[in-house]
Amino acid sequence: xxxxxxxxxxxxxxxxxxxxxxxxxxxxxxxxxxxxxxxxxxxxxxxxxxxxxxxxxxxxxxxxxxxxxxxxxxxxxxxxxxxxxxxxxxxxxxxxxxxxxxx
Numbered sequence: 001x002x003x004x005x006x007x008x009x010x011x012x013x014x015x016x017x018x019x020x021x022x023x024x025x026x027x028x029x030x031x032x033x034x035x036x037x038x039x040x041x042x043x044x045x046x047x048x049x050x051x052x053x054x055x056x057x058x059x060x061x062x063x064x065x066x067x068x069x070x071x072x073x074x075x076x077x078x079x080x081x082x083x084x085x086x087x088x089x090x091x092x093x094x095x096x097x098x099x100x101x102x103x
Contacts, residue, residue: 005042007089011035011063014085018070022079027066031086034062038093056097064090 001009015032022028038059040046048055067086074080 002042005039007093008035008039008042010085011089012039014082015063015066018079018082018086021082022070022074024070024073027069031063031066031070031090034059034066034090038063054097056100057094060090060092060094060097062090064094 012032012035015028015035018028019025019032037046037048041048064087067083067088067090070079071083071087074083
């Protein structure tokens with residue numbers, strides 16, 4: 001398992017936890033969808049016809065923005081940790097996509 005796949009798996013697990021434990025369902029569902037697509041592409045199960053940093057940026061933002069929104073409203077240790085994982089990995093992926101776009 002590559003680092004990219006491990007990060008995508010941690011996004012799926014954190015979003016799944018937030019979907020089950022949190023009061024809001026929309027933001028964790030968006031992050032779960034983005035993380036699922038990211039995991040499927042990193043493991044080679046799905047190949048997207050689109051290439052380049054635009055897809056990576058869109059998936060990173062689909063993970064980071066819900067993570068930041070849930071983090072802002074988190075009430076306990078578990079949701080706060082899950083939202084922090086989403087926000088960190090999403091911002092990391094978005095930043096790397098922007099750097100790749102520059103070059």
